[in-house]
Amino acid sequence: MPEPSSSVKRRGRLFRLGAAFVVLLALAGYLVVQYVAGGRGGPGCRVVSGDGDGATYEFTPEQAVNAATIAAVGTGRNLPKRAVTIALATALQESTLRNIDYGDRDSLGLFQQRPSQGWGTEREIMDPSYSAGMFYDHLVKVPDYTRLPLTVAAQRVQRSAFPDAYAKHEPDAALLAAALTGRSAATLTCEGRPGAGTAAGAESVRAALVRDFGRDVLEPAGAQVGEASSAPSASASDDGDEQVVMLPVAEETAAAGRTLPQRGWQLAHWAVANASALRIERVSYAGREWIAGRTDNQWRASTSKGAAGAEKDTGSVRIVTVQ
Template structure:
């Protein structure tokens, strides 16, 4: 009977084992590759959806802040009311920075203990009732009421201001958002032009020029003239015209605005890249005028 060498036996035993290891190795590679592909798919889909979904942007000095339409509308309220009250742009920066830290610029119905609203103000601390603090115009005015009582607030570090106004337990956190606050205050105050845009879905139903005029007066202290689905607003100078125009873009989702013209530049509502820029106006107006067009039924 032929004898099989020890080496041959070992080789025979190892060959199936090697094949099994190769199969397992290939399975591991396949699983990892599938995971990478799936992760890339999810990431790409998320990026696509984020890019396609309604978004607003404000850009100045090479820095862009991207927000939801709700957040941009609230930022515009905060900056607009500061202007109406005759406060310097620094006040708008402080207000927006605070609201980013407190609520991410959302009008929250909840918070720590009894905190609510944009600034997470507490009824128990004398800021107002819950209903009042959920009114963004009321809560913003209450914030500025407290701010202007602080001596030296115009030059004080934002962490110190936050501690005095908000009585924050972690005032240093506000400094993390000061750059965003500056960008939003600068653009929404009209110091940087053609800088606020929104990519939006088509308006649902007719726009609301009447609500626009009411909000324009309450938040900016300005008036306009309505003609059908168009409102025209005059301003003292080009900067204030741009402040009004970019405030109007920030309110476009909320009020069914389809186009905003400032002087010879125009923003038009849309879902694509065109809505991320201001273009030459087809029907220019005076540099100190703003024309706002609303959706029809």
């Protein structure tokens, strides 16, 4: 049998190289889609149903921070859980809970709001607290929005070209809203490993709390900041650079339609959602404790000295962060 000609061999090599290039392009495209869609590119977060039905939702630390902000802005206005669910479902559809600086025409941010349509300046819209506030401003003007199907309520705010798309996010949004409004206790966890360039220290935690909840979260209750106990604990740092932020759960929360445990769990879940961004190592509330970096990623009975006793009541949330 005659040997294949050199030109045939070259064509074979070129075909194999071309096929390999196509595979690499497909892989790169898949990774880009996963990134844009909020795929888990690093330490992950997870929320589970408090109803025991096995429902779960997994998302990235970036998405967790943005979801916690949306919920905090809503409850800060004394809006019901339904409003938070609608807002979260909308942001899941519009941006996959990522604060993106691009979109259709001049659309920007979590809710893909357009400066040309009066939603604010580009800088304002790229502020998650501002954009969430603008969404709620428009939502509360929709008559009987809490009784409308979610997709109808969202569409009356967004005026989307795909009005039915919001509905598919309602189950995940409801899970997130239950945890991030405190209705569901000890259901949100994150791995909590900080990334490069993350903020650190008690002052960063305080600033983020004020950004999302307003100054009332610290005053007049007067959250206390001090050095963490030097006694050994499950996550004590070797160089003694831990700090503690104590958040008293104000009695006035009941007047806003929330019980003390609900408010406390909202603050505790907010802290866990922000753990990677703010270098939070431990959160304790109502006798339960979350510790960053645990492989099982669970809330457990408090074991830290100073947490197992005083934190069994629902009067305060204890956040330990690294300077």
